[in-house]
Amino acid sequence: MQTTTTSHSNRLCEKIDLAMPAVQSITNEVLSHPQLRELFPEFLLRVHWLIRFSSPLMTSAKAECERRADSDEVSAAMIPYLEEHLLEEDGHDELLLQDLESIGYPREDILRRLPDPSVASAQGAMHYWTVHHHPVAMFGSLVPSECYQTSMEAIDFLQKRSGYPRSAFRTIELHSELDKEHGEEALKFLDSLPLNEWHHEVLRVAALNFLAGTTQMYRELLDQFPVD
Amino acid sequence: MKTENTTTQAPLSATEKKLLAKVQANVKPRPAWVKFFMNTLCGLY
Numbered sequence: 001m002q003t004t005t006t007s008h009s010n011r012l013c014e015k016i017d018l019a020m021p022a023v024q025s026i027t028n029e030v031l032s033h034p035q036l037r038e039l040f041p042e043f044l045l046r047v048h049w050l051i052r053f054s055s056p057l058m059t060s061a062k063a064e065c066e067r068r069a070d071s072d073e074v075s076a077a078m079i080p081y082l083e084e085h086l087l088e089e090d091g092h093d094e095l096l097l098q099d100l101e102s103i104g105y106p107r108e109d110i111l112r113r114l115p116d117p118s119v120a121s122a123q124g125a126m127h128y129w130t131v132h133h134h135p136v137a138m139f140g141s142l143v144p145s146e147c148y149q150t151s152m153e154a155i156d157f158l159q160k161r162s163g164y165p166r167s168a169f170r171t172i173e174l175h176s177e178l179d180k181e182h183g184e185e186a187l188k189f190l191d192s193l194p195l196n197e198w199h200h201e202v203l204r205v206a207a208l209n210f211l212a213g214t215t216q217m218y219r220e221l222l223d224q225f226p227v228d
Numbered sequence: 229m230k231t232e233n234t235t236t237q238a239p240l241s242a243t244e245k246k247l248l249a250k251v252q253a254n255v256k257p258r259p260a261w262v263k264f265f266m267n268t269l270c271g272l273y
Contacts, residue, residue, distance in 0.1 A: 011238075015240070015244065018240075018248055019248055019251040019252075022251045022252045022254065022255045023251070023271070023272065024270050024271075025255045025258065026254060026255060027270035027271065027272070028262055028270055029256075029258070029259070029262050031270060032261055032262040033261075034261055047272075047273040050272065050273065051273075144271075144272060145271070145272055145273075148271035148272065149271045149273075150270050150271045150272075150273060151270070154270050172273055175273060201241075204241075204244055205241075205243055205244060205247065208244055208247035208248055208251065209247050211247075211251050212247050212250035212251045212254075214272055215251050215254040215255075216250070216254050218254070219254040219256075227259060227261065
């Protein structure tokens, strides 16, 4: 059997790439929607449902890494990465609340909305694998989120079509700019870890499950805005 | 960059195939009004 050399990050991204045409098809449908002005705040709300769990997931991962560090080389190596990345992600959920407030959506109303079962299931599964299987599972949501960010060109198009002020786009703009760097850091870090097949299994399954849940969340949003 | 020897594009497991099918099931035939950014990445957000 011919063997070739590939990195850990390439192995994960090869599998994510299989799902990305579907992800991009759905997000393109959101961006192009004829009722974009009505749909856009609901889209941002769902982004908030995703982003608000980033820091809690990393905090749980860090605690689990610390518990395992003495006997687990991968967990030990993840601690400094998580310490730094937690600082980088701090406050992004608050910024998104401010973005929504800037277009007339009070935070009290946003925080009272029950997040869809699709996002709760996807994030809940991520937490389960991270805490009860291995903390490396958290890269199953971090890599699809940070390494496949929406381009500035698409954000400009979104603003123009929706007619909302730039203040509503600060978080996704920040994500577009910062995550080019964060995404590269995440992939480089994955490549530095002593991962084996057991770790790769949970990475692949966690990433695909996360994308199944998030695409379902957006599908259900689009279905609430049917076009004749 | 740390690497390891492996075959590229290992086949998907049954679980992975099922999850990929779930992702793809959320795509409907593209309506005519969808502007597709062929050269512009649109990620999750």
